[in-house]
Amino acid sequence: MLIDRRWRLVLSLLAVVSYAVPAFAQQPAPNGAAPAAGAAVKKPPKPAPATTGTADPVAAAAGGAKPTLLGQYGDWGAYTASPGGKKICFAIAKPASSETTPAGKTRNPSYMFISSRPGEKVTDEVSIIIGYPFKPNSEATVAVGTASFALYTQQDGAWIKNAAEEAHLIEAMRSGQNAVIKGMSAKGTHSTDVFSLKGLAQALDRTDQDCK
Numbered sequence: 001m002l003i004d005r006r007w008r009l010v011l012s013l014l015a016v017v018s019y020a021v022p023a024f025a026q027q028p029a030p031n032g033a034a035p036a037a038g039a040a041v042k043k044p045p046k047p048a049p050a051t052t053g054t055a056d057p058v059a060a061a062a063g064g065a066k067p068t069l070l071g072q073y074g075d076w077g078a079y080t081a082s083p084g085g086k087k088i089c090f091a092i093a094k095p096a097s098s099e100t101t102p103a104g105k106t107r108n109p110s111y112m113f114i115s116s117r118p119g120e121k122v123t124d125e126v127s128i129i130i131g132y133p134f135k136p137n138s139e140a141t142v143a144v145g146t147a148s149f150a151l152y153t154q155q156d157g158a159w160i161k162n163a164a165e166e167a168h169l170i171e172a173m174r175s176g177q178n179a180v181i182k183g184m185s186a187k188g189t190h191s192t193d194v195f196s197l198k199g200l201a202q203a204l205d206r207t208d209q210d211c212k
Contacts, residue, residue: 077093140184
């Protein structure tokens with residue numbers, strides 16, 4: 001199944017991001033916000049929710065190569081790497097704000113990343129790592145302005161449900177101000193994550209250029 005293939009791919013991609021964290025964290029955060037402290041890359045979800053932002057760099061080395069920072073554009077970092085000799089490029093950001101209902105529920109860091117894998121003819125694939133296991137068989141949503149898109153979920157990962165809409169989502173994000181992700185955890189907690197889209201268009205232009 002496609003989702004299982006994406007799940008396997010994330011093993012190496014999460015590993016790659018563990019190396020990217022120092023460079024990503026050193027970039028200035030907007031409005032005095034704290035810099036990112038962990039990351040995930042690519043569309044497939046992580047192997048397990050507990051590993052978000054905690055991948056061991058030594059173990060990660062077996063699954064991927066050290067990434068190169070292409071540039072920091074607003075709230076988005078652009079990177080490239082070649083895990084297993086297969087080149088990937090990705091833009092990644094953490095949410096500008098996160099809320100849960102009921103309030104105060106703990107969760108791992110969440111991230112959105114948009115990746116390209118030229119070897120698989122994949123361009124600008126949107127993925128979300130939410131920081132908790134989604135409710136099984138539930139959908140999440142991503143809204144940009146008045147446009148809303150359904151996301152399918154597995155464990156703590158989410159991707160656009162209708163692949164034909166992904167280009168429309170990217171177009172909306174390139175010109176939008178915020179992307180709002182809403183979902184529900186396996187324990188019934190509702191979450192709302194707001195991602196600033198400042199710098200995303202430039203970050204995608206850079207990754208697209210490097211992963212033509």
